Amino acid sequence: MVVRVAVAGASGYAGGEVLRLLLSHPEVEIGALTGNSNAGQLLGSLQPHLAPLAGRTLAATTPEVLAGHDVVFLALPHGQSAAVAAELGEDVLVIDMGADHRLKDSADWDAFYGAPHAGTWPYGLPELPGGRAALEGSKRIAVPGCFPTAVTLALFPAYAAQLAEPEAVIVAATGTSGAGKALKPHLLGSEVMGSVSPYGVGGGHRHTPEMVQNLSPIAGQKVSVSFTPTLVPMSRGILATCSAKALPGTTADAVRAAYEKAYADEPFVHLLPEGQWPATSSVHGSNAVRIQVAYDGSAQRIIAISAIDNLTKGTAGGAVQSMNIALGLPEELGLSTIGVAP
Numbered sequence: 001m002v003v004r005v006a007v008a009g010a011s012g013y014a015g016g017e018v019l020r021l022l023l024s025h026p027e028v029e030i031g032a033l034t035g036n037s038n039a040g041q042l043l044g045s046l047q048p049h050l051a052p053l054a055g056r057t058l059a060a061t062t063p064e065v066l067a068g069h070d071v072v073f074l075a076l077p078h079g080q081s082a083a084v085a086a087e088l089g090e091d092v093l094v095i096d097m098g099a100d101h102r103l104k105d106s107a108d109w110d111a112f113y114g115a116p117h118a119g120t121w122p123y124g125l126p127e128l129p130g131g132r133a134a135l136e137g138s139k140r141i142a143v144p145g146c147f148p149t150a151v152t153l154a155l156f157p158a159y160a161a162q163l164a165e166p167e168a169v170i171v172a173a174t175g176t177s178g179a180g181k182a183l184k185p186h187l188l189g190s191e192v193m194g195s196v197s198p199y200g201v202g203g204g205h206r207h208t209p210e211m212v213q214n215l216s217p218i219a220g221q222k223v224s225v226s227f228t229p230t231l232v233p234m235s236r237g238i239l240a241t242c243s244a245k246a247l248p249g250t251t252a253d254a255v256r257a258a259y260e261k262a263y264a265d266e267p268f269v270h271l272l273p274e275g276q277w278p279a280t281s282s283v284h285g286s287n288a289v290r291i292q293v294a295y296d297g298s299a300q301r302i303i304a305i306s307a308i309d310n311l312t313k314g315t316a317g318g319a320v321q322s323m324n325i326a327l328g329l330p331e332e333l334g335l336s337t338i339g340v341a342p
């Protein structure tokens with residue numbers, strides 16, 4: 001099987017990461033590569049790490065350029081995917097790495113984004129209950145946000161086992177690549193190096209409704225989420241520290257058993273041995289999620305900590321994993337759980 005793939009937004013971080021993974025995918029042939037302000041530029045000047053594609057020239061992001069492929073990855077800014085996707089045939093697998101098609105509730109979309117809500121596509125988080133079935137054979141996939149990936153996977157076993165109150169408190173550190181490659185003053189080296197800073201505090205982050213959307217059906221009731229991201233001086237990685245009040249009668253053994261059950265057969269999600277804690281460096285460039293959970297009996301809280309690479313499992317790896325499932329390919333094809341360390 002040869003799957004012909006186009007990538008829109010190939011000059012950006014998410015587009016570059018999906019190309020890095022696709023170059024190692026045995027069933028994929030890389031077709032059109034598009035950009036916006038960088039259309040006409042050689043990819044080698046923009047993504048020098050993608051050596052086999054260095055001589056490829058970026059085209060403009062148009063339906064004509066993207067036509068004729070089996071799969072189109074859209075790695076575009078929020079609000080830009082829907083119009084492009086609408087021009088692609090229903091027989092094409094379109095994988096949106098932006099936020100346009102993630103949220104079910106238009107009011108949530110309106111509150112955090114801006115352009116009209118484009119509707120909801122099957123959600124590319126296979127590890128959720130029913131997640132794989134939703135993707136099999138699908139021609140449209142919405143890849144989750146990076147923080148919702150890390151947080152949902154850290155907390156859902158506690159809710160699936162009915163161990164936690166429907167309120168979660170999350171503080172998550174992220175590297176700067178999560179904000180994309182476009183120049184922004186707060187991402188300048190002199191602003192970021194040697195400093196850790198919060199943002200989107202007090203319900204202001206657009207990933208909060210996505211986390212609520214993911215966790216509430218599993219809990220069987222609406223889960224409230226207090227989410228605080230912090231920007232830390234690293235290029236890649238998310239470390240999400242998530243906690244929820246435990247329901248009466250919860251024990252450390254019950255918490256451990258819930259997580260062991262949830263992740264026993266997952267190829268990419270690894271519950272660490274007791275006493276080990278996740279670190280972002282262990283998952284650099286890999287599609288792995290590393291999780292540890294503890295029961296804090298003194299505060300009666302469940303604490304779950306996850307580490308992902310925001311560009312890999314948090315975007316491009318999750319996208320390739322979802323593509324594999326949609327096309328009926330082995331889920332792990334082209335993906336690694338081996339990190340780059342130190």
Ligand SMILES: NC(=O)C1=CN([C@@H]2O[C@H](COP(=O)(O)OP(=O)(O)OC[C@H]3O[C@@H](n4cnc5c(N)ncnc54)[C@H](OP(=O)(O)O)[C@@H]3O)[C@@H](O)[C@H]2O)C=CC1
Nearest residue numbers: 009011012013014035036037038075076098178180181315
């Ligand atoms: N970075 C991350 O960790 C994650 C990113 N994502 C999502 O992936 C998408 C891309 O993010 P990221 O790669 O970080 O962003 P970048 O800013 O690094 O890249 C954006 C890409 O979109 C292109 N582009 C910009 N404006 C337009 C436009 N109006 N029409 C068409 N193309 C346009 C740019 O082209 P050019 O450079 O030529 O102008 C570039 O290729 C976003 O929706 C983001 O939310 C999702 C999860 C994690």
Ligand SMILES: CC(=O)N[C@@H](CCC(=O)OP(=O)(O)O)C(=O)O
Nearest residue numbers: 098099145146174175176178179
């Ligand atoms: C550091 C930083 O700014 N991170 C981004 C997360 C981006 C991401 O990965 O998610 P999306 O796909 O929804 O853009 C943020 O907090 O908005």
